[in-house]
Amino acid sequence: PDPYPESPAFRPPREGTLTHAAAHPEWYPLVGGERRFDRCADPMNEGYAGVNVCTSNSDAVRELCRRLVDDLAGGTYRHLDVLYFCMLDNGVWCECDACKADGNESTRQVGLVHAIRSAILRAREAGRLGRDVRILFPAYHETLPVPDRPMPAGFDYAGCYLVFTPIERCYLHPLDDPRCTESNQELMRLMEPWIAAT
Numbered sequence: 001p002d003p004y005p006e007s008p009a010f011r012p013p014r015e016g017t018l019t020h021a022a023a024h025p026e027w028y029p030l031v032g033g034e035r036r037f038d039r040c041a042d043p044m045n046e047g048y049a050g051v052n053v054c055t056s057n058s059d060a061v062r063e064l065c066r067r068l069v070d071d072l073a074g075g076t077y078r079h080l081d082v083l084y085f086c087m088l089d090n091g092v093w094c095e096c097d098a099c100k101a102d103g104n105e106s107t108r109q110v111g112l113v114h115a116i117r118s119a120i121l122r123a124r125e126a127g128r129l130g131r132d133v134r135i136l137f138p139a140y141h142e143t144l145p146v147p148d149r150p151m152p153a154g155f156d157y158a159g160c161y162l163v164f165t166p167i168e169r170c171y172l173h174p175l176d177d178p179r180c181t182e183s184n185q186e187l188m189r190l191m192e193p194w195i196a197a198t
Helices: 058-074 097-102 105-125 186-196
Strands: 082-084 136-138 162-164
Touching: 058 105, 097 136, 105 136, 105 162, 136 186, 162 186
Parallel strands: 082 136, 136 162
Antiparallel strands: none
16 A cells, blocks of 8 residues: 555645655655645645655655656556656745755756656566657746756657647737737747757
8 A cells, every 4th residue: 555645735635644744854845935735725726736746855756756657667656658757737845955056957858757667668678668758848937938957868759749838828829929018038048958959
């Protein structure tokens, strides 16, 4: 049995169980000097708002990868060939010193994508996963800017694909139209470094 069943911190856990938050508060983001555990800070955004994992915590990242691979191998995602992985929409990012030192949100998301893809490849080598699951990840809101650190050594460009997600763009002009100064020009400024880096 899973020793750390999922349980949002704002709901009391069942008696006799440990939540991830109780067992491993360091897996959760440090925000304003305190650990935050809320899954959904905004009830109107159920399933989207809340807190992201502390991306610099290697145990938290390893647990995330383990659970994803387990799901891909024989769980909910057992028929999935392409995994769309993103951080929580409107999610809160960790502000601990280690996370800050790791770079901007795009760098940190790329680091997680690299860890997940590496775990998938190890599971395939070990015979646990019989198919190649590729990963899509978004350049979206806080991850629109290009990473401010080099890509991880050994990053699998053939198995991980960036999806540019300019949801707040203007649809009256092409994305690269220089006359669209209200939104598209700024989005192109953010997208071009991604293109140049590939």
